[in-house]
Amino acid sequence: MTDRRGMPADRVDISPVWFVKGAAGSLSLGLVVLSLSFVGFGAFARDAGFPLWQVVFMSVSIWALPSALVFVAALAGGASVVAAGIAVALSAVRLLPMTIAVMPLFGTTDRIRRVWLVIAVHYVAVTAYVEGFLKLPKVPEEHRLAYFIGMGTGLMVIATGFGAVGYLISGYLPVSIGPGLVILSPLYFLLSMLKAATTLSEKFALAAGLIFGPIAHSFTSEFDLLIGGGAAGIAGYLAERWRRERTL
C-alpha cells in the first residue's frame, strides 16, 4: 500500500457530521463499563495523594487506564519517576498490536489530513478498540476516521468526567465497591471480542488466551498478558493456516 503516498496533496479535514455521529455512538455498554472503572481510578488516585487536576490530566493525556493505574500505583508505592515510566511503557506494549490492527478499519484515509490519524490513534485503548471493531464496519469507509475520533472523544469526555466524580465522592464510596461491578469489564471485553471476532484466528486466539494467560502468569507476573496473549495470537494464526490448507 505504498502508493498511498502518491495521493493528492490537497487533503481535507474529517466530516463534522460523522464526528458527531461517532460521539453519539460512544454511548454504549462499553462506556458504562469504562466509566465505572474510571470512578475507581479517581478514588484510587485521590487516596494516593494526587490533586483533581492531575487525575483529569492523566486520564486525558495517557488515555489507557492500565497505564494510569500502573503509574499511580508505582508512585504511591514509593517508586522513582523513572521506574514508574518504565513500568508504564511495559504495560502499554499491548497498544502496539491494537493500533496496527485497528488501522485497516479506518478505511480510505488517503484524502484526509495526516494529523487526524495521529489524533485517532491517541484514542486507541481496549474500549475504543472493541467498540471500533463492532461499529466501524457499518460506517461508510470514507467517514470511519471521523466516526472513530468522535467516538473516542465521547468516551474520553464522559469517562474522564466519571473519574472526577470518583475523585470527589471517594470518601463516601462504600469500602468495597461490589464484586458485581468489578466483574463487569472482563465479561464485557470477552463477549464483545467474541462478537467482533470474524476470523477463525481471532476466535481461536480468544479461547487460547483464556488458557495461555494464566499459564504465563505462573512464571511471570509482569509479562503474562503479553506472553500469554502473544502465544494465543500465534496459535490462532496457525489454526487459520491449518484450516486454509485443509480446505485447499
Add this chain to the structure above:
Amino acid sequence: MSPIGEGWQAAALIIVAAALPTEIWRWLGLAIGWRINPRSEILLFVRAAATGIIAAFVAHAIFFPTGVLAKTPIALRIAALAGGLMAFTAFRGHVLIGVGAGVAVLLAGQVLFAG
C-alpha cells in the same frame, strides 16, 4: 501532597513518565500499520495477538483478581463467566444480556454463599 509535586513540573512529569511511554506504542503502531497491506498474513497474526492479549486480561481478572473480587470463590467467578457466555450464546450474541447474566450469577452466588 501529590507524589509528583504541583504546577507545571507535575504536568511535565505526567507527560514524560506516563503519557509518552504509552503514546509511543500508538505512534509505532501507526507507522507500522500505515505500511501493512490490509490483506497481509502479518495483519492476521497481529489481530489474533491483540485479541489474545485481551483474552489473557479477562482470564487474569477471573483467576487472579485483586480487590473485592478476590474475596469471592474462584468457582463462582468461573460460573459467572460461563453463565455470561451461555446467555450470550442463547441470545445470539447479545452482549448486554450476556454481561447482565454473568453479573446476576455472581450476585446470586454471593447471596447463597453468604447465607
